[in-house]
Amino acid sequence: MRQRRFGILMTTAVGLWLAAVTTTLDGFGQAAAAAKTTKGRVYTAAQATRGEALYMSLCVSCHPPATYTGAVFLTWQGRSLGELLDFLQEKMPKNDPGSLTAKEYADVMAYLLKLNKMPTGRVDLPADGKLLRAITIDILP
Ligand code: HEC
Known part of the structure; x- marks a missing residue:
């Protein structure tokens, strides 16, 4: 017992x-x-569509969408979406830098992710540099 x-x-x-x-x-x-990457469903299809409209009116005159896939965009591989946001806010559109709201820049980035065939999810990419810094760009197949 x-x-x-x-x-x-x-x-x-x-x-x-x-x-x-x-x-x-x-x-x-x-x-x-x-520790998220851009492969982790970090934006929505609707957001990318909003970003596409902005891109077509504000960015396409200097960059055709093809610029954002393949070799040129690979320079961003391994960096964070926060760095990309900083770059866009400081430098783009080249003729009027910083003219979009943070949310609009996030929408444009969602479109760039879509161009790179990143999977969509249910939550928009945040318009917050700190949160975006936690997401690594990983566009390799
Ligand atoms: C008036 C022309 C012009 C417009 C409009 C413009 N860009 Fe640019 N962009 C450039 C040039 C020139 C470069 C090369 C880097 C530099 O000179 O700063 C560049 C570089 C970039 C880069 C970094 C290099 C690369 O290809 O990865 C990104 C990302 C970018 N632009 C995104 C955008 C986005 C998004 C918009 C719209 C919100 C935009 N640009 C609007 C001219 C422009």
């Missing part, structure tokens, strides 16, 4: 230990998931 109770105690102890280990591992999983 005593031995059996000891067995139950041990089983419980091992069970609790396993639960603790699993919870810790889950924690790591979530931390990994928080």
Whole structure:
């Protein structure tokens, strides 16, 4: 009887230990998931459509959309969307830098992601530099 109770105690102890280990591992999983890339469904199709309209009126005169796929855009590979936002806000459109709202710049970036065949999700790309800095540009196939 005593031995059996000891067995139950041990089983419980091992069970609790396993639960603790699993919870810790889950924690790591979530931390990994928080390190997002542009492949992680970070914008919506509707947002890219809004961005396309802006792009066609404000950017296309100097950059045909093809500029944003392949070799030229690859210079952004591994950098963050926050850096891209900074660049756009400071320099683009070249003839009137900073003339869009942060939300409009985010919409244009969503369109650039669409051009690069990034998967769409259910939440718009945020218009917040700090959040965008946590998303790495990964446009390699
Ligand atoms: C008047 C012409 C002009 C307009 C309009 C313009 N750009 Fe540019 N853009 C340039 C030039 C020239 C460069 C090369 C870098 C430089 O000189 O700063 C450039 C560079 C860039 C780059 C970095 C290089 C690359 O191709 O990856 C991005 C991204 C960009 N533009 C996005 C935009 C977006 C988005 C808009 C619209 C909101 C826009 N541009 C409007 C002229 C323009």
